[in-house]
Amino acid sequence: xxxxxxxxxxxxxxxxxxxxxxxxxxxxxxxxxxxxxxxxxxxxxxxxxxxxxxxxxxxxxxxxxxxxxxxxxxxxxxxxxxxxxxxxxxxxxxxxxxxxxxxxxxxxxxxxxxxxxxxxxxx
Numbered sequence: 473x474x475x476x477x478x479x480x481x482x483x484x485x486x487x488x489x490x491x492x493x494x495x496x497x498x499x500x501x502x503x504x505x506x507x508x509x510x511x512x513x514x515x516x517x518x519x520x521x522x523x524x525x526x527x528x529x530x531x532x533x534x535x536x537x538x539x540x541x542x543x544x545x546x547x548x549x550x551x552x553x554x555x556x557x558x559x560x561x562x563x564x565x566x567x568x569x570x571x572x573x574x575x576x577x578x579x580x581x582x583x584x585x586x587x588x589x590x591x592x593x594x595x
Contacts, residue, residue, distance in 0.1 A: 474498040474584035476568050481589030484558055492553040492589060494568030502526075502546040505575050507582055508553045510564035510591075520566070521553060522575040531575055536562075558593045565590050 480492040494506065507522040521532045521542040530542050539558075544551040551568060566589050569582035576582065 474500070474504070474570055476570065476584055476586035478566060478568050478586045478589040481566060481591045483592045483594065486558060486560055486593055486595050488558050488593070489554070489556045490558065490591060492555065492566055492568075492591070494551045494553075494586060496549045496551075496570065498549070501549045501570070503573060504570040505573055506542075506544060506551045507569045507571070507576060507579075508542060508566060509569060509579055510562075510566045511588075512561075512564040515564075517567070517579055519577045519579070522577060523551065524575045525573050529575055531577065533577075555591070558591075560593045560595045563591060563593050 475497040477495045503525050505524045508520040509517050510520050511517040523530045523542045527544050539556050541554040569585045571582045
């Protein structure tokens, strides 16, 4: 079972930046794709970004394209979500999740999840 731990969340003003990290405690991380999802208060969980096992493929939801960047360092068993030009509507709990090899955008396609980290963007 993969254990994932998110970090890097916090309170930031609109227009600011944060970098989220997702650390995995598994030797299979380098063979896993990773996804970032978020859940805003009163809303459904939504897909944010995904990256495949070697970082060669990425995909973003339209609302974050050009502002967020997903990356990974397999040597450190860690993935990242760089978030720039943050908006109040980005406020949510952010979760990372893993699945074997290839990218996906559907939450049920991922089989391991972290506990989440809160991101709050003030206007």
